[in-house]
Amino acid sequence: GAVVSQHPSWVICKSGTSVKIECRSLDFQATTMFWYRQFPKQSLMLMATSNEGSKATYEQGVEKDKFLINHASLTLSTLTVTSAHPEDSSFYICSARDLTSGNTGELFFGEGSRLTVL
Amino acid sequence: AQTVTQSQPEMSVQEAETVTLSCTYDTSESNYYLFWYKQPPSRQMILVIRQEAYKQQNATENRFSVNFQKAAKSFSLKISDSQLGDTAMYFCAFYRGTSGSRLTFGEGTQLTVNP
Numbered sequence: 001g002a003v004v005s006q007h008p009s010w011v012i013c014k015s016g017t018s019v020k021i022e023c024r025s026l027d028f029q030a031t032t033m034f035w036y037r038q039f040p041k042q043s044l045m046l047m048a049t050s051n052e053g054s055k056a057t058y059e060q061g062v063e064k065d066k067f068l069i070n071h072a073s074l075t076l077s078t079l080t081v082t083s084a085h086p087e088d089s090s091f092y093i094c095s096a097r098d099l100t101s102g103n104t105g106e107l108f109f110g111e112g113s114r115l116t117v118l
Numbered sequence: 119a120q121t122v123t124q125s126q127p128e129m130s131v132q133e134a135e136t137v138t139l140s141c142t143y144d145t146s147e148s149n150y151y152l153f154w155y156k157q158p159p160s161r162q163m164i165l166v167i168r169q170e171a172y173k174q175q176n177a178t179e180n181r182f183s184v185n186f187q188k189a190a191k192s193f194s195l196k197i198s199d200s201q202l203g204d205t206a207m208y209f210c211a212f213y214r215g216t217s218g219s220r221l222t223f224g225e226g227t228q229l230t231v232n233p
Contacts, residue, residue: 032218043209043223091161105151105213107221109163
C-alpha cells in the first residue's frame with residue numbers, strides 16, 4: 001500500500017515556541033491530506049483538510065492562526081503549532097488518499113507525532 | 119451528517135477465541151464505504167478491512183470478517199483465532215464516496231487479547 005511518512009515522531013518544546021510537523025506521501029501524489037488530533041484513549045478528531053495549492057479547510061473550533069497548515073506540493077503538507085502552550089500537547093496524525101488506485105476512500109496514515117509542551 | 123457509533127469502549131478475549139466488535143452508522147447516502155482500522159500501542163493506524171456498500175457480500179481478510187447489514191446500518195467486525203498481536207484500539211469509519219470527503223470515525227473499541 002501507499003506510504004505516508006510523518007516527522008518528527010515526538011517533540012518536546014518550551015511554551016511560547018513554534019513546532020513544525022511534516023507529512024509526506026512517499027510513493028504517491030496526495031492532492032488532499034487530513035490532519036487529526038488524538039487525545040489518550042479517544043478517537044481521531046479531524047482538525048483540517050489540507051488541499052495542495054490552496055488554503056486549508058479548518059473544522060469548527062480549530063484555531064487557524066494557531067495551527068498553520070501548508071500544502072505546497074503534492075507530496076508534502078506541514079502543520080505548524082504556533083506559540084505552543086501545554087494544552088496543545090497531544091498526538092497529531094496526518095493522512096492522505098492515493099487516488100491513482102480509485103476513490104475507495106481508504107486513508108493512509110503517518111506514524112503520528114507526539115507533542116509535549118513544557 | 120454521518121455518525122458512527124461503537125457502543126463497546128472495551129472488550130477482551132482469550133487467545134485463539136473469536137470476538138465480535140459492533141459498529142452502527144447513520145447516513146442518507148446510498149453508496150458509501152465502511153472501514154475498520156486498528157491502532158496498536160505503536161499508535162500507527164492500520165487498515166483491517168473495507169466494505170463497499172453496493173456489494174452485498176461481506177468482506178473477508180484472513181481472520182477478519184465483517185457482518186454488513188445495510189438496512190440495519192450495522193457493520194460488525196469478527197476476529198477469529200484471536201492473537202496477542204490483535205490487541206489494539208479498533209475504529210469503525212465511514213466514507214461518503216465523494217473525492218476529498220473525510221472519514222468519519224467511531225469512538226473506538228479497545229480490544230485486549232489475553233494469553
